[in-house]
Amino acid sequence: xxxxxxxxxxxSMTAGVMALPDDVKANNGGVESLRGSAELDVTRRADPxxxxxxxxxxxxxxxxxxxxxxxxxxRGYRVDxxxxxxxxxxxxxxxxxxxxxxxxxxxxxTRDGMTLSDVSPRRYFCLQCHxxxxxxxxxxxxxxxxxxxxxxx
Amino acid sequence: xxxxxxxxxxxxxTPSKAGVGIVLALxxxxxVIFWGGFNTALxxxxxxxxxxxxxxxxxxxYEEYKETIHYANRSGVRATCPDCHVPKDWTHKIIxxxxxxxxxxxxxxxxxxxxxxxxxxxxxxxxREWKRMKDNDSRECRNCHNFEYMDFSEQGxxxxxxxxxxxxxxEKTCIDCHKGIAHQLPxxxxxxxxx
Numbered sequence: 001x002x003x004x005x006x007x008x009x010x011x012s013m014t015a016g017v018m019a020l021p022d023d024v025k026a027n028n029g030g031v032e033s034l035r036g037s038a039e040l041d042v043t044r045r046a047d048p049x050x051x052x053x054x055x056x057x058x059x060x061x062x063x064x065x066x067x068x069x070x071x072x073x074x075r076g077y078r079v080d081x082x083x084x085x086x087x088x089x090x091x092x093x094x095x096x097x098x099x100x101x102x103x104x105x106x107x108x109x110t111r112d113g114m115t116l117s118d119v120s121p122r123r124y125f126c127l128q129c130h131x132x133x134x135x136x137x138x139x140x141x142x143x144x145x146x147x148x149x150x151x152x153x
Numbered sequence: 154x155x156x157x158x159x160x161x162x163x164x165x166x167t168p169s170k171a172g173v174g175i176v177l178a179l180x181x182x183x184x185v186i187f188w189g190g191f192n193t194a195l196x197x198x199x200x201x202x203x204x205x206x207x208x209x210x211x212x213x214x215y216e217e218y219k220e221t222i223h224y225a226n227r228s229g230v231r232a233t234c235p236d237c238h239v240p241k242d243w244t245h246k247i248i249x250x251x252x253x254x255x256x257x258x259x260x261x262x263x264x265x266x267x268x269x270x271x272x273x274x275x276x277x278x279x280x281r282e283w284k285r286m287k288d289n290d291s292r293e294c295r296n297c298h299n300f301e302y303m304d305f306s307e308q309g310x311x312x313x314x315x316x317x318x319x320x321x322x323x324e325k326t327c328i329d330c331h332k333g334i335a336h337q338l339p340x341x342x343x344x345x346x347x348x
Contacts, residue, residue, distance in 0.1 A: 054309050072311060076221060076333075082337070088347055
């Protein structure tokens with residue numbers, strides 16, 4: 001008898017869930033993200049790829065100590081154990097010839113402030129801090145302004 | 154007996170007009186077939202499918218090349234293995250093909266038949282190819298990328314700076330700067346232009 005009751009209860013519960021209309025099952029509770037809302041049972045169409053900006057003049061910094069962003073394309077530029085393409089222009093050996101911005105002397109320092117003769121391993125992976133830019137618009141409007149001392153007149 | 158040999162000799166030394174014609178015709182036909190067959194076989198070895206028929210190429214360089222712009226791009230124009238690694242004109246092609254017979258030996262002896270062996274040999278192989286391109290002024294690049302027709306107004310400012318100076322004066326050639334554009338690089342320590 002006990003078994004029968006359990007079975008009946010289970011059956012009624014599953015049937016109850018199955019009988020729910022689809023829109024209730026997939027309801028996301030009205031949650032919206034900055035990229036719009038999507039129901040759980042719908043795969044939202046992906047946004048189109050944004051294009052990386054081609055060669056531009058250096059982009060101004062927004063705050064002191066901000067790592068400058070990369071104002072050019074970097075497709076296929078590898079930074080790994082074997083090679084570092086960034087340093088082929090931005091390294092001190094080549095910066096004058098290529099007209100690229102030299103890496104700052106802080107990149108030669110270890111974390112306890114000792115200056116090495118070459119780029120410090122902790123500063124070797126350029127793209128950890130310096131990132132290329134795409135032509136995207138801010139998702140929400142904002143009135144951010146760089147500090148006065150960094151704004152070029 | 155002597156007479157018999159003399160007769161044969163006579164027949165051979167004074168061929169009839171028809172005989173000469175037949176020999177010439179056969180020689181011509183044979184030449185056409187041989188030459189056609191040779192060139193067909195040669196062009197068969199000049200395809201991407203042939204190159205990646207060996208796992209050494211398929212698993213290493215081809216996999217790396219698949220991420221690059223010469224494999225896939227917006228307009229679908231491609232440069233496959235032989236476009237860069239085999240000269241287009243006949244003389245240089247034959248010279249390269251003969252040199253490449255060493256690669257068959259390498260395949261048979263398995264000099265790079267594992268990933269580890271390949272990585273270990275990558276630098277010497279890459280340096281050989283860079284030297285070849287440097288020596289021929291990047292001839293295979295220039296089969297498609299013709300300096301005469303570069304529109305600097307369409308290039309990025311960094312490209313213009315380099316192309317209008319070092320490349321234009323002939324001081325540098327394509328491969329001097331564009332290394333590792335289709336394959337991954339070996340350890341670049343000591344290579345000019347690299348950190």
